[in-house]
Amino acid sequence: MQLLIQKCDLVDISSLDHLLNIKGLEVFLHSKILPSDFYGLILHVDQNGLSLSSSENPGASPTRVDFSDDALQYRLQTSKRSAGLLKAIGLDKYSLPLRVMDATAGLGTDAYIMAAMGCDVTMFEKSAVIATLLQDGLARGLASADAAVRNHLCRLSLNFADAGDYLDLIIKGPDCMPHRSRLDQKPDVIYLDPMFPPRQKSAKVKKDMALLQKILPINDDIESLLDKALASATKRVVLKRPGKQSKQASPKPDFQVPGKSCHFQVFLIK
Numbered sequence: 369m370q371l372l373i374q375k376c377d378l379v380d381i382s383s384l385d386h387l388l389n390i391k392g393l394e395v396f397l398h399s400k401i402l403p404s405d406f407y408g409l410i411l412h413v414d415q416n417g418l419s420l421s422s423s424e425n426p427g428a429s430p431t432r433v434d435f436s437d438d439a440l441q442y443r444l445q446t447s448k449r450s451a452g453l454l455k456a457i458g459l460d461k462y463s464l465p466l467r468v469m470d471a472t473a474g475l476g477t478d479a480y481i482m483a484a485m486g487c488d489v490t491m492f493e494k495s496a497v498i499a500t501l502l503q504d505g506l507a508r509g510l511a512s513a514d515a516a517v518r519n520h521l522c523r524l525s526l527n528f529a530d531a532g533d534y535l536d537l538i539i540k541g542p543d544c545m546p547h548r549s550r551l552d553q554k555p556d557v558i559y560l561d562p563m564f565p566p567r568q569k570s571a572k573v574k575k576d577m578a579l580l581q582k583i584l585p586i587n588d589d590i591e592s593l594l595d596k597a598l599a600s601a602t603k604r605v606v607l608k609r610p611g612k613q614s615k616q617a618s619p620k621p622d623f624q625v626p627g628k629s630c631h632f633q634v635f636l637i638k
Contacts (some may be wrong), residue, residue, distance in 0.1 A: 370408030371497065374398060379413050387500045387528060409497065409583070418504040420497065422579055431576045433505025435480050436517050443477075444484050453478055456606045456625040456632035457557045459485055465523075469555040469601075471531035471593065472562055474580060476502050476524070482559075483523040490555070491524065492531035497583055499528040532589070535596035558597040561608040562590045594619075598635060605635040 371388070373395045375381055384390055388411075396402060398414070402423075412419045412430055419430035434440075449459040457468060464486040470479040473491035475498070483489045493499040509521045527534070538554060563584045590607075597605045609617075613624055613631050621633035 370406065371411060372396065372402065372406060372408060373411050373413060374402070375413040376415065379415065381413055384413075384500060387496045387503070389496075409579075411497065411500070417508050418501055420501060420579060422582060425575075425578075428575050431475075431501070431579050433475055433501045435476070435505055435509040435521060436512055436514055440477055440480065444481055447481060447485065449485065452625060452627050453481060453606075453608075453632065454485060456634050457482060457487070457559060458604055459487075462556065462603065466603075467553065467556045469531070469558045471535075471558055471560050471597065473502060473526070474498065474561060474584075475576060476505065478559065478561060479524060480520065484520040486523070487557075488523050489525070491526045492529055492534060493526065494528075494530040495583055496528065498580070499526065502526050503528075532593050532596060535593070535600050538600040539596065554600055554602050556601065556603040558601040558605045559608075560590065560593060560597060560606065562593075594635075598637070601637055603637055605637070607633040607635070609633055 371393060373381060373384075373388075373390055373393055374397070375395060376398055381390070381395070398412075402410070406423055408423055410421050410423060410430075412421065417432065419432035421428065421430040447454060449455065454460070458466065466487045468479075468482050468487045468489045470476075470482070470489055470491045473479055473493040476491060479489045479491050491502065493502055503526060506521060506524065506526060509517050512518055535558075563581065594605065594607060607621070608630055609632070610630055612626050614633065617624075617633055619635070622636045623634050625632040625634060
């Protein structure tokens with residue numbers, strides 16, 4: 369899928385070079401009309417940061433990473449340690465701080481909830497576009513006037529990398545680990561949230577999820593990633609899956625935590 373950068377006159381985009389390799393792409397000013405035959409993603413750059421939209425859905429509001437978003441803050445306020453994601457990672461069992469590796473960060477909402485509840489979370493995202501949105505959201509959040517948001521984000525870090533490659537280093541031993549990494553020790557918990565196949569339902573998929581499905585491939589290597597995670601975590605591995613429960617999961621989890629539209633398979637490290 370093609371990517372096009374649309375920017376305001378006074379915004380500097382040189383900082384995007386190392387992530388997006390945009391030198392071969394055409395950059396359009398907001399005042400210009402986009403090509404009528406363009407089919408792909410549009411990365412908007414303005415004084416408010418970065419956002420992403422698709423030429424297929426021009427009427428939808430662009431997607432951005434905003435850790436001050438009202439919906440995300442409401443989710444945090446109503447989260448309980450004994451339910452859903454937080455129970456799956458073991459917040460009802462283990463003492464803090466809990467070292468969590470979010471191997472498939474996406475837009476970072478689950479990572480933010482875990483960090484806000486006291487976990488030290490290291491995010492991995494291998495998509496350059498998504499990692500760029502995350503980096504922008506982190507920068508804006510750390511400059512936010514909301515002290516609580518700033519404090520939560522201090523427990524979040526981002527790696528633009530394939531988590532599978534990093535897990536290979538963990539398995540090989542500490543001598544192979546990069547210096548000064550937040551994961552220079554094995555993580556307590558590894559969280560896997562692979563991209564689900566598109567739902568075969570009449571209801572429309574949420575805008576942000578639909579955009580992610582265009583960018584991120586379905587994780588057909590999730591079994592390999594799960595095996596590596598099981599060899600790397602010290603306490604447990606959590607795998608998010610669609611639906612309320614899996615009756616014939618392989619490998620079989622130690623237990624499952626149900627949710628509204630998904631569930632969490634929990635593998636305890638013996």
